[in-house]
Amino acid sequence: MLALAQLANSLGDGAYLVCSALYFTRIVGLSATQIGFGLTLGWAVGSVAGIPLGHLADRRGPKGTAVLLAVATAVAVGSFLVVRSFVPFVVAACLYASCQSGLSAARQALLAALVDKAERTAVRAYLQSTVNAGLAIGAGVGGLALQVDTRAAYLVVFALDVLGFLAAAAVLRGLPPVPPVPVTTTGGPVFAVLRDRPYALVTCLNAVMLLYMPLLSLVVPLWIVQRTEAPRWMVAALLVLNTVGVVLFQVRVARRVTGLDSAARLVRRAGFAMLASCAVFALSAGGSAWTAVLALLVAAVLQVLGEMMLASGAWEIGFDLAPADKQGQYQGFFGTGVPVARMAGPLLLTALVIGWGTAGWLVLGGVFLVAGLAMGPAVRRAARRRSAVGV
Template identity: 35%
Template sequence: MGTRETIRTAVRDVVPPAGLTRALAVQAMVYAVGSGLFHAGSAVFFTRALGLSAAQVGLGLSVAAGVSLLGTVPLGGLTDRYGPQRVWVVGLVLNAALFATYPFVGGFAGFLAVVVALAAVDAAVGVARQVYSINALPPAERVTAMAYQRSSLNVGFGLGAVISGLVLAVDTITAYRGMVWFISTVFLVTALFVRRLPRLPQVARPAEPMSRLAVLRDRPFMAVSVLSGLLTAHGVLYLTVMPLWILTHTDAPKTMIAGLVLLNTILIVLLQVRVSRGADTAAGAARASRRGGLLIALFCLVLPISGVTRGLLTVVVLVAAAMLLILAELIESAGSWGLTATLPPADQRGAYVGALGLGVQVQYLIAPAGLTALGVTTGGWGWLPTAAIFVLVAAAIVPAVAWAQRTPRLGAEAAEPAMTPVP
């Protein structure tokens, strides 16, 4: 009986309950098949099918990242004006159209135009998706629903990666063109799926809406944005810095990197919902963010031990460090969703969710180079100040959230509405 109950609990933690939560999770998985396929095969597509140099690809993606950084807040405001579902659907259709044009791109200028446009559309779509999920569900279910979506996203990413492996094995221009057209079709299917989701009543906007950049003057909220954004550096640590450390400072086999990525995917699918419990209030989300930061710091102290061990012991240390970072990712992600669901005001949610994402964009700009320099190029001692940084961020996040809770949001007039879907 105990075993059966354990199995039922495990299934409940992976398979979302029927209704809107399941529909949102299925949508996330379908979308992630296309997104995961492109992330896994994009580098080869750009160089092999479009004939671009590695330097051109890097420059184009950097410019696109800058556009995403600058556009996150103002594009998030579109959701407040037009509604999250409409922005979400239009954005997915534009995504599909832009991907469909990729095979016809001629030269760097065309590539740059497409990747910049995609960055802008993705910024708007990301905010709209989150705002819809928040508005469509009661407060107690929002973080759990986001956890189910995260779990489904990883399933979709895995399927996309498998398909990309087949494309790379074929390795023809026709296969690469077919890949992006398939991705375009996936986004169109996702748009149709989102369009069929329940319609929500429009949140009443303030009589005098604030400007789309006014949220940047909300100092308590922006402090939370920066601190929460810095904690998302666990992704850079897991996918970039740790592999570089393994390659340059340990005797572990290179294949272990792929194994650790697979371990990450499996555990997120299995544990994300369970670990997310308790993060559905601002205070609970702040505490989860703090725990995530402290676990990242602990990872920074354990990983460098693998630089002085040998053989099987190195593998054991690396797995232990990876488990700490995976747990940090699971807990911090729940904390981030809780802050997203509770701090932004209902009538300015798009702008505020966009502003919360601004901290993540800042992290993307500084973490890859900064953490690689500290953790890898110093030979090992740089992990100590890195751990100290995350301890400080973890210590600051709870009082920052409390400060934000005490401070009224700019331009907020409406209380949390009852967002019953329209049949």
Template identity: 40%
Template sequence: MRGPQRALAAANLAFTVGSGLYLTAGVLYFTEAVGLPAAQVGLGLGVAGVGSLAAGIMIGHLADRVGARGVYLGTLLAQAVADGAFLLTGDFPTFLVVVCLAASAKTAGFAARTPLIRHYGGDRPQEFRGYLRAVTNLGIAIGAPLAGWAVQVGTLTAYRNLVLGMVAASLVAAAILTLVPGVEPLAPAGRRWIALRDRRYLLLTVLDGVMAIQFKVLTVAMPLWLIGFTAAPRWLVSVTMATATGIVVLFQVRASRGVDSPAAGGRAYRRAGLAFLLSCSLIPLAAGPPAAVAAAILIVAVMIHAVGQLWNSAGGFEVSFALAPAHATGQYLGVFGLGAGLADTFGPALVIWLCLGWGRPGWFLLGAILALTGCVLPVAVRRSVAGR
């Protein structure tokens, strides 16, 4: 990799170590250390998720017009400030303001970074985006056990050190980002919000958002199913997560190499949908058999699901970049992130309702929805390409 690519990857690694800390123990910080009721924390996170969606579009557009590096650097510093403000949180109104700022900074940062990925990603920025996703999973894997230490200790000091670690991660990422040369903006004068007028791209955004619900299968539905409905040992939750993360770290770049056109991206979506159908059909079968059999079923299902995630991400990288004009990369990728953002916000409740509320039929229905969406996406991609 070239110097700017290495710097972007290193900044991403530093930032996602902080993400691993937050994803693992952020909710527990607010409930255990701050003392907020779980219901209030859940409500605040939901409001923050919805409110952050607009930030991606606006900041992505700003990155196109004034320069991506400076805007991305600003989002990292804003993330550090917002995370540091967690230490000042003592009531629900303050929590709501702070968590909204933190969520908006994170979403905005992803959008602001995309012009840099396109500029420094070489002939195939989609492959470089796949590499960054592998780095993201590695960073989360590093941060998660560190957060586990704070949870295990359980003291106020340990939780505060966790927050300071999040702040440090964003500051280190910002310092590394200064090594990346700036990129001159390409956005021309004229109509500003062209991504919001691109109906075909908006359709792809919606469909990608439906596919993004699959991320909540391994992080929400499957762990709850394992603990509540199977005889598999509880520690298998961490094993399944480590398995899925390891597959992404090792194979995401390779999976992205074969997806080198929008048409190939559409086919990758279709393969992903079929893989999700198979995994969602296997997971409910773990309810009933002995522990060893249940564990084997779940491990196989998670491996299949992780392969589907490789194809899903590769398809999304290709389609979102290839169909976005170079002068409006930040804006278009900010819009494309709306789908995944909505899945993050509403996906947990949906998969719990389907998979735990309906049981086995709900799992089969979820798999069918993902498979059908994956089969529709190649058609939507072809229409979007034809429209250009």
């Protein structure tokens, strides 16, 4: 049922992600700068909102909170249909990003409550495979809307996304009830995660590695067009390769995780894989079309391998280092890496890679490697703190 709920809203999200930029420019009439500012501010607000909304899931119950936030996200998507100017667009973007971040935190808390500790990473991998499959199918639907390129076609896509989140809310309602965490009277801070420095370090390292997210959607397409002789259809080919790779192999990669030590090792290997990927992406420039295609394919394979290893290790780390009675707020905090990558990644990576070329790719790969190597000591420090305070 968790997978079905994820599939329901990822189908609509896939179509939305493909069509949203053109809808806001061609139909609403916003400039690219206005869209970029609105989405950046929205994800900045969303990264902060995930923590209190995750805390709400702890205190009011993750199931009811997830249902409420799924409905709220549907309302946020629906609000885009009536946006006609910049300020309402910014408000809608903030609402959408906040609801998405809170929904993600509530879902992780719900998973932690319903699934045995030893199986959480495997289940999370299965859910991720489902999400990618839904996004791929939804992107196909969005592609049809782009081909039609009419106001009605875009509105249908947004309506489908609204229905997807409402369907997800309906499915989540059918899950077993999960009682809220009892409120303690120890006098500790409400948002304890903000005082947990070892967990904050782990979260920051994960956020750094999540900078891979804008690569295939933004940086690599620009690189292919501006710096290589590869045909433009390679942009779509690499996205398909990534999606299919996650759908087919994410669960298999996640089986390597059996605890915090194996999770940290997998993140370290992800750093090496991402470094190798960046180096091969750099090699795709300056040669013939065929050598560029070969280099891009090899780099994309290394990238998706690193992505799957990072995801599997990070899921285990994020869950296992969080106190059982504060999974919501801890997952909300750990999940801030995603909006931060969406917010800062495009600007940082385009300036680094497109501006610096080969040197930029190597610097980016080095950043991934350093973050991957640092994760092991950071996890061990966080685990010692958890043992010391008895959580």
